[in-house]
Amino acid sequence: MAQAFGAQLSALRGRRRTRWRDLSPMRKREAKFGLLFILPWIIGVLLFALFPFVASFLLSFTKYNIVAPPKWVGLEHYAHIFTDDPLFVKSLWNTFVYVAGSVIIRIVLGFALALLLNTKVRFLGLWRTLFYLPSVVPIVALSVIWLYVLNARAGLLNSLLYAIGLPRVRWFADPDFAMLAFLIMSTTWVGVTMVIFLAGLQGIPEEYYDAAKIDGANVFQRLLRVTIPLMTPTIYLNVLINIIGAFQVFTQIFIMTGGAPRDATRTYVLHLFDHAFQYLPPQMGYSSALAWILFMIIFAFTAVIVATSQRWVFYQGGEAD
């Protein structure tokens, strides 16, 4: 997928630009219809992405309670966030923990599952469906299921721990375990990562493995020397997607703990949400400032990964791009 995307981009770069006046009436009509069909998407992006994006930037310099016009306060919110908001640091740290844990879990587990499901086993379609299925279950329903699984008294996981002689864990009541509970829950979405890895694995030509076998490489050597290097574009894509998603973790935490206990599960977006929608007066300006700081953090992470990708991402038939 990552390689296909790169190829399409190169093809577009090389294509000669066609002027509108040079088009035939039929091509013009087609172009108009084409534009018309993508119009809902364009309107959607303008209204629901670009406009809020710009508006939130401007609002971050104002005090805005929704019912009265915004009042300009300059950098006051940013100064308050960095100097006088203990929950900013706490929620940011919690979010970093979640990002690190969930991205590692999803990449490692997703890759392992993809390797397993890229072999010739019986009921392959069924296994792939089963692992992917949780990803399409609405998150509210998933949250309810996980509340049962991780219930401290009668949960499935504690029953398993008890069965092997381990003490029960108060997953959502103990500050030391609450975030771990959400990391365990993050395995639910490993199917998405797995599917992308599967697509990448199927793009690796069989000849490379044949050549490695002739050279005497065993299974692990083929994995380390052929599969993983050729999968780096897909790993790169998955790391980016998962990091950006994990930084915005919100719904399951909002439903299951609301940030408790001891703010151990208070993540950045939950903190932002509280200021915007839970407190009175609503603090839309402050929330916007928090949102922009998060944007900058995600942007910085993405930039670092993109910049370092030249060193560890390898494309077939070429040097690191």
Add this chain to the structure above:
Amino acid sequence: MFRKSTLLLLVAVMLLAMLPLSAVSAQNPDCEGDVTLTYWHHWGGNRIPLMEEQVADFENHNPGICVDNVFLPWDNRLQNLLAAIAAGNPPDVTMFGRHDLPFFAATESIIPLDDYMAADGIDSAIFHPSEFAGTQFNGKTWLLPLPGGGAFAIAWYNADHLAEAGIESFPETWDEMLAVAEALTIGDGSFLERVGFNANGVTGFPFLAWLNANGQTWISDDLRSITINNEAGIETLEFMQAMTEINYGIEELNAFWEMSGEFDQGPLIQGLVSIESNGSWTLFQLEDHAETLNYDVAPIPYGPSGSADRRGGAHGGWGYMIPKNAAHPDEAWQLVKWLTTEVDGKGACWFIQQQQRPSPLVECNGYEKDGVVHHRAESILGVAALDYLVPVAPVQPEANQILNRMLEDVFFGDSSIEDALASAEAEIQALLDSFWEEYG
């Protein structure tokens, strides 16, 4: 050809785009009128058909006015209301938390009702004084109350559990309550089988409810300064901490609470607790889901600085208001009047009696359903007589978070009681100062 097909396509796209904007609402198809009011409420569960009946009767009594009766979930109520007000398209009438009043009144986002009341001869004396007090801000009336008993904190208890433990009468003081809770709690010291009483589970805002029962009002009448860091506050936190320790500490207590739910899964109905402090709505839950439960009610115990004649919780209750920019404010007032003051037909009185809840209307006995007074009415009204209204702060939601954090600091042993109180008081006072600086 192109233009016609383009137009059709555009219309189709617009219709598709509008689909998600449709609201879940109930409107009487037989109602004919020039005015259709949009009415938002949060009466879910078995109250939905009651509300539909009540609205239909309003339409019968007010020809020409129809009502789009919209049920909205409780969780997102503020988001929905603020978004509607910001968009200039608020409902005509909405159910509204009295604890949310100061901000909306200070910004005049809702309409004062005093002129309407005067014009229609609605006297505040038709309401119980403590109920009406919660509708006031800056000397004006911004909503009318319903249901009643917003500040009630009633102790509902399993009479069989108490009898088995040899407890003959319900505890009156905190010391007695601690002893009774310990006697009722079952477990091995680290794993709870049954909770005698959970002081953190009291309805509304737990710390403020207990502080109230300890004779202390946490905020001044002008809502400008708070006082929790004093002897009464220390006693209150000591009591709550002692009760938490009886329940094997905060972690085990919270883990135990994960087993309970709402309605038929409630801890009292499930036999998981012996005594529970909850609001008056518990009555219809018990009636619906616990026919065989031998229960009784009592006022929550009072603290060492409190007195036997002052109990109650701290919540604020509910009411109905008209947002600014409502499309039909005059007709909206007719609906508010019907929902909150009407004792005839299927008005305010009928709606509350069907649920057997306390009524804010003096003239209406909420426990009289179909001519029969509920056998627990006298004891519940006895608790109500001790009810003491605690004002809510203009920054209540954020203050609640700070108070919860204060409790956790103490329960988890991260802070002394004195330090936790001082820190919470300073934080909330700073919020209040900031609010009044902007809206004062």
